[in-house]
Amino acid sequence: MEDLKLQEQPASQEAPAPVAEMPPLLTVSPSPHARQGITTSHLMRDVIIALLPATIWGIYIYGLRAALVILFSVLSCVVSELLFQILLKRTVTISDCSAILTGLLLGLNLPPNVPFYVPIVGGMFAIIVVKQLFGGIGKNIMNPALAARVFLMLCWTNQMTGFPKEYTRLWWSADAVTSATPLASLKVGALAENFNLLDLFLGRTGGCIGEISVLMLLIGGAYLLVRRVISWQIPVAYLGVVALLTFLFPAGGADRLPYMVASLCSGGLILGAFFMATDYVTSPVTNGGRLLFGLGCGLLTFFIRRFGGYPEGVSFSILIMNTLVWYLDMAFKPHVYGIQRKKKGEKKA
Template identity: 50%
Template sequence: MEKFYNVSSSPHVRSKTSTQNLMLDVIIAMIPTSIWGIYHFGVNSLVILVATVAACVLTELVYQKAMHKPVTIADLSAVVTGMILALNMPPQVPVWIPVFGGVFAILVVKQLYGGLGQNFMNPALAARCFLLISFATFMNNFSFSNGAASFDSVSGATPLASLRAIHKGAEAASVYSLQDLFIGNTPGTIGEVSAVALLIGGIYLIVRKVISWRIPVCYIGTFAVLTFLFGGFNAEYVISEVCAGGLIFGAFFMATDYVTSPITEKGQYVFGAVLGLFTCIFRLKGASPEGVSYAIILSNLLVPLIERITMPVAFGIEKVKKEEKKA
């Protein structure tokens, strides 16, 4: 009788879930807000979406071919990066800007750090912040015409800009209704305006178990509570802040990135709370009415610390430490 155990190398637990399957679910979840953005803002939104995705995929392909590395475009992660970046673009932005951002996202933030799983911040978010700093005039121009609705440079202030004016004591007449904010009849970036489309996608990801509810719920919940406390105890104002801008989009599609968010359950709660705190500070006290992108990137940098303080103690370790202290 054989007295030795047969021990194989890891992984010992196998799953049919693959990176490609996960990324495909994320793509499907972004379809509702993509369709609304194209319908609401017109064909230029579709051009931006297609061009940005193509730039991300081609950049990854060319880099990996040039560096003689395995080509991984089939895992669809570059497609997801391109979609997230494109949906964060104003509908009238020149196409070359998101294309340039796509190259930056894949080449600088993803591939130069070792590829998928090695980047310390979300590539699409990093690219968006890079574009905001480099091309501020284009990235903050939300005037729009020729789509299902028109917003000129005067009346086209984003909902967040209007809410910021009210918070500082301006007239309340320019605020969009909650119905407009929920449906998406407002100016803004291509993928952030329709709260209902984003919630459909977010719920799909949770039901499919692609993401956990902890980060988005803690993020939005913390932000709502802090905004209520420090924004004038106005429930309608809080709901408007939640539905306006990129908060819902960021909570479900960017803050939950596997690579740049905590893996521990307690860490996810902490991460969501930190995101809510930073976003509230940036929106209520910062120079810009938005703040989601910067809040997520700043929180990404804190993930190693969050994981360190929330990592579960191995069974028996705590007892050994107590015994060592007694000795």
């Protein structure tokens, strides 16, 4: 009876606080002893979440085959990273979610009717050649997904540039009637005959799985901006320059405003500006550098689209600007507190 009472006591009263002893020695480390707690994998997860609306839209438009392409791409990236790191006895870093993100981005950059070996080879190329051979996360000089996309374009040009018509819901087979993309028509200034702007904006059009719906991409982009995962400089500068140039110089005598809107809403521009150009590893760290980075991307995109051999220039422009990040960082060093600003004449001396 007494035993029972004793056992019941703690429950009825306030639970006694646990008592702990001081260890004989404590851990010593240099300050700071606090961390904000947001880690790389949190950031990567946020970008993945931001891409979900566009992903779901792509699957809605193109059916389950689009999901399979993305799935193969993600699996290829993750498995490549895992195997590479195990074989080379390096720390396995797949838990940081960056390989998943690369795979997702690559998948979204592919047409839904590519043969399945295309995302698999692309994922391997992105992770092994572009990322791991340069030293893994944080060390690559180009965006892995974009570099892989360009690699695939060069290897399988036909498969990579034939887009099925919208609402062609495919399953396992890839037989589909391909249609002209808005971009090809834009190049020659043909506009209204082929598509209307609202369809372009909402994503009722053909293209790569993740590129088609501007609305869904903007929702994701806004999420990243609100969560402060990305800063506004790169997307605003990038889209601003493209908007300005297409407004001033529409091709083939097309109307300025519709031409500008169509240029912004077609191809991989929105996806590139919000999700690819803002990739931390391959973009500058200062705000000035980011503005110029966006500006450069915009200029190159405009020139490639207008004068280049390919209808689309987003991937190339971002990759070219990727290689200049170091110089942009050095050119836009912030003014250090307490260091006298050099006068222009002094700088060269």
